[in-house]
Amino acid sequence: MRKVMKIVGLVILAIVILIVLAAGFLLTKNYIDSQKPWLENDYYTQFWSDSELEKKYAGLGGYEVSREVVQSEDKTIGNIRIWYPSEMKHSQDDYPMIVVVNGSNTAALNYGPYFERLASWGFIVVGNDDRQSGTGTSTSRTLDYMLGQNQNSNSLFYAKIDTQNIGIAGYSQGGAGALRAVTEYENSGLYKTIFTGSAAHSYLAQMWGGYDASKVSIPWFMTAAAGNSDDTGATDVAKEWLGVAPLSSLVENYNAMPDNVCKFRARVAGAEHEEMQMKTDGYMTAWMLYQLRGDEDAGKALIGENAEILNNANWQDIEKNK
Known part of the structure; x- marks a missing residue:
């Protein structure tokens, strides 16, 4: 035995x-x-559009780009990753800045080419390695770090950030995090504009504290995919999976915003959730150029009754007030 x-x-x-x-x-x-990395260095060359401005702004801008990696004392953040126009090192100018909020289980280290492409249009672009960004906390702290560098005479970024022109972009869970970042923190009022790609709908976002679209008081370009992964067609949020960002959530968020604030909603025709970053690059960039640099040519893509997007087959379900 x-x-x-x-x-x-x-x-x-x-x-x-x-x-x-x-x-x-x-x-x-x-x-x-x-x-x-999950993006190829030239990933943007795989995108095609028959619309001139969308195609233009989905590609590279005219600035050479450098980058810095800083280890954060915050373990949630991990590293802060910064891409910027190389000329900044020797320039007396300041530059608009865009803070990017990661989607679920994604870190800035995974999609560096996205940051580099955006920085090539003349922005300082900042991300971190927080893979669960939905509360907005790591984003708020990352902004604080960059603002501190802007005031630190020993920093590469000393007096180089145009603090009047700071934007934020977030995807999926990061869209919810971006919305919290612009509404729930002491530094929320420093953002001038927001872009979201398939931001998790408000019921889903409750797992990260939720967000209140009515609190958004800055120009907001909200987008989602028209495919099943973002919108299953279900309607009972308490019993059914609606998708990550159904059309109903865009309508709800758009209607919740004050009418005196520039707001814009649209969906990418035929796209699925995981394609949103590439398929919104062009107009996201145009939006940031218009809002943060006052670029009127970029504005023609989105603003006005003759905006290019209104006749672009890549987009549907468009509503805007500017």
């Missing part, structure tokens, strides 16, 4: 060891995968 028990014990021990090894392998693999 003792011999049998010994054999059983050895078998159980072997199974436990195998489980530990398998778990360790999966954890290691997940970590390695989490560090990999």
Whole structure:
């Protein structure tokens, strides 16, 4: 009997060891995968549009780009990653800044080419490695860090940030985080404009504290995908999965905003949730150029009764008040 028990014990021990090894392998693999880039350096060349301005602003701008990586004291943030026009090092000018809020389980290190492309249009573009950004806390702290650098005479970014022209962009969970960042923190009032790509609908966003669209008092360009991943067609939010960002959520958020604030909603025709970053690049960039740099040519893509987007087959369900 003792011999049998010994054999059983050895078998159980072997199974436990195998489980530990398998778990360790999966954890290691997940970590390695989490560090990999998921955008090709020239990812934007894969996007095509028949609309001139959308195609133009989805590509590279005219600035060469450099970057800095700073280890944060905040473990949630990990690293703060900054892309900026290379000329800034020797320029007396300041530059508008865009803070980017990550989608679920995504860090800025995973999509550097996105930041680089956006910075090539003349922006300082900042992200961090927080993979659960929905509360807006890490974004608020990242903004505080950059504002501190703007006042630090020993910093590369000393007096280089145009603090009157700061924008924010967030995708998916990061859209909810961006909305909280512009409404719930002491530094919320420093943002001049916001862009969201498939921001998690308000009921879903409750897991990160929720957001109140009626509190948004700055120009907001809200977008979502028309595909099933963003909008399943379901209507009972308490019992059914609606998708991440159904049309109903855009309508709700648009209507909640004050009418005296520039607001814009639109969906990308035929797109799915995971395609939103690439497929909104062009008009997101045009929006930021218009709002933060006063670029009237970029504004023609979105503003006015003859805005290009109104006749662009890539977009649908458009409503705007400017």
